[in-house]
Structure formats: structure tokens, C-alpha cells
Amino acid sequence: MTYSIVARDPATGHLGIAVASRFFAVGAVVPHLHASGAVATQAFVNPMWGVEGAERLKAGESAATVLADFIARDTGHRQRQAHMIDADNRIAAHTGADCVDWAGHCCAEGISVAGNMLAGPAVIEDTLACYLDNPDRPFAERLLLAMRAGEAAGGDKRGRQSAALRIHHGQDYPWLDIRSDDHPDPLSELERLLEVASERYLIFSRAFGTRDNFSGTTDRTEIDRAIAARERELQAR
Numbered sequence: 001m002t003y004s005i006v007a008r009d010p011a012t013g014h015l016g017i018a019v020a021s022r023f024f025a026v027g028a029v030v031p032h033l034h035a036s037g038a039v040a041t042q043a044f045v046n047p048m049w050g051v052e053g054a055e056r057l058k059a060g061e062s063a064a065t066v067l068a069d070f071i072a073r074d075t076g077h078r079q080r081q082a083h084m085i086d087a088d089n090r091i092a093a094h095t096g097a098d099c100v101d102w103a104g105h106c107c108a109e110g111i112s113v114a115g116n117m118l119a120g121p122a123v124i125e126d127t128l129a130c131y132l133d134n135p136d137r138p139f140a141e142r143l144l145l146a147m148r149a150g151e152a153a154g155g156d157k158r159g160r161q162s163a164a165l166r167i168h169h170g171q172d173y174p175w176l177d178i179r180s181d182d183h184p185d186p187l188s189e190l191e192r193l194l195e196v197a198s199e200r201y202l203i204f205s206r207a208f209g210t211r212d213n214f215s216g217t218t219d220r221t222e223i224d225r226a227i228a229a230r231e232r233e234l235q236a237r
Contacts, residue, residue: 003115027164119154
């Protein structure tokens with residue numbers, strides 16, 4: 001099942017994973033992120049590749065080292081697919097020999113795309129190309145646009161059911177974590193949720209505590225002003 005994109009925004013260093021599948025609640029098992037590393041684990045999925053992988057990347061291990069260890073330890077590695085990016089922007093990817101066709105992965109600097117049970121290689125190739133062709137788009141929109149290109153190329157050959165988008169802004173908690181667990185058009189639902197999040201939630205998130213500023217922002221004045229401005233913008237639109 002599944003195709004996904006793991007990327008680091010070159011302008012900000014932010015990390016994100018977008019994923020879509022003809023599988024229920026794909027966002028519950030595929031994406032695993034921390035402040036400095038991201039892992040997508042899929043195919044005949046073993047969530048431990050994501051849970052342990054993200055923790056080890058956070059501790060400073062390289063993506064290649066982590067992935068090689070998983071392949072050596074997991075007797076089901078021929079049915080697994082995973083790809084990841086570490087703190088130094090290095091990518092490692094694995095598509096097991098027994099993953100259901102079509103299955104494979106491709107990458108460029110700061111981005112990896114992988115999928116299995118796909119209509120064909122164009123799914124990941126078009127996803128990667130679309131991401132690279134839209135460097136000026138906001139990161140979240142860029143990820144979803146790239147996923148749309150993969151869907152247009154055939155996506156999961158079984159159809160559509162769920163999708164997810166998770167982005168971290170340098171913290172161990174997500175800046176954005178949205179899922180469509182069971183929907184006839186899950187990518188459209190993510191686009192809708194992103195729009196709703198931009199109305200208040202993403203503005204309010206500016207006040208959250210961080211590793212460098214535990215208290216965050218406690219004065220609501222600028223937050224409330226920004227929310228009001230966004231409401232006026234939406235009304236005018």
C-alpha cells in the first residue's frame with residue numbers, strides 16, 4: 001500500500017511527510033517525525049521502523065546506519081518499504097524485493113519519494129518532479145501539490161481511502177498534523193483541513209512554547225490581531 005514523500009524545506013529546515021493510500025488511517029502508522037529527522041514506514045508495514053527510527057535519528061545516527069540495522073534485524077525486510085532523512089539531510093531508502101508491484105523509490109537533495117502497490121513508476125517520478133518544480137510554494141502546499149501529481153499518475157492502484165500530512169517546525173511536537181482516515185477523496189480533504197487550520201490554528205501556534213522559549217508567547221494581542229486580519233481576508237475573498 002501507499003506512496004509518500006519525506007522532505008526538508010531548504011528555506012526553513014522544517015521537516016514534513018505526506019502520505020496517501022487505499023488503506024484505513026494511513027497517517028496512524030506511516031509518518032514518524034522529530035525535530036531533526038523523519039521516517040516513513042510502509043508496504044507490509046512495521047511501525048517499529050518508524051518509532052525506533054525517528055528516535056535514533058533524533059539521537060544523531062545517520063539514516064543509512066539506522067536503515068541498514070533494521071534490514072539486518074527484521075526477518076520481514078523483503079516485504080518492508082521505508083525511507084528517511086536525518087539531521088544532516090542524508091536520505092536512505094529501502095524497497096524490499098517482495099513488496100507488491102509496482103514498488104520503488106527515488107530522491108533528490110532533501111526529498112525522498114517511495115511507494116508500493118502503485119499504478120507504475122510515474123507515481124513517484126511525477127511526485128518528485130512536481131515538488132522540485134514548485135520551490136516557491138509554502139511547504140505544506142508544496143507537499144500536497146506533489147501528492148496530487150502522484151495521484152494524477154495513478155497513485156495507489158487499488159484506489160483512494162486515506163491520507164495524512166505532518167510537519168515539524170524544529171520541535172518534537174508537530175506544527176501541523178492532519179489526517180483523513182476514511183474518505184472518497186482524502187487529498188482534497190487534507191487541502192480543506194489545511195485551509196481551516198490557516199484560519200486560526202496555525203496563527204495561534206505561534207504562541208506555543210519551544211525548546212528555546214519554554215513559556216512561548218503569553219500576550220495574545222498580536223495573535224488576536226492576526227486572527228482578525230485573517231478573518232477579514234477570508235470575508236473579502
